[in-house]
Amino acid sequence: MIGDIISSVLLILGATMALTTAIGMLRFPDTLSRMHASTKPQTFGLLLMLIGAMIRLGDNVDNGMLVLAGLFALMTAPVIAHRIGRLVYQEQRARDGLMDRDDMESGTHD
Numbered sequence: 001m002i003g004d005i006i007s008s009v010l011l012i013l014g015a016t017m018a019l020t021t022a023i024g025m026l027r028f029p030d031t032l033s034r035m036h037a038s039t040k041p042q043t044f045g046l047l048l049m050l051i052g053a054m055i056r057l058g059d060n061v062d063n064g065m066l067v068l069a070g071l072f073a074l075m076t077a078p079v080i081a082h083r084i085g086r087l088v089y090q091e092q093r094a095r096d097g098l099m100d101r102d103d104m105e106s107g108t109h110d
Contacts, residue, residue, distance in 0.1 A: 003055050010052030017045025031088045039081040046073050 024037025050070045054063045 003058070007052045007056040010048045010055065014045040014047075014049030014052060017041040017048065021045065032085060035081055035084050035088070039077045043073055043077045046070070 018041075021037055021042040024041070025034050028034045028037055047070050050066045054066050057063055057066075
């Protein structure tokens, strides 16, 4: 009974975090802001939902897969966000004339 209530609350909180991600993706004006909205609350919401599912499943063998899914999300989301942020930053600097194509290819900055 208590486990079902806690599980339900975590699932609803996780879904709310996913909703805030969707709203942020629609409302924020630039790529860097959208990237922040798509990585931070989405990852946290996914973890809340996975924890809620683990509580609901109890002692089930599938809990190991849920833990692996959470670890995979925690390892990949920051790396993807960093790569996208760096690409957007370099493209913006190139467009503004602060960086030329040779700097972009070598990854060096002024």
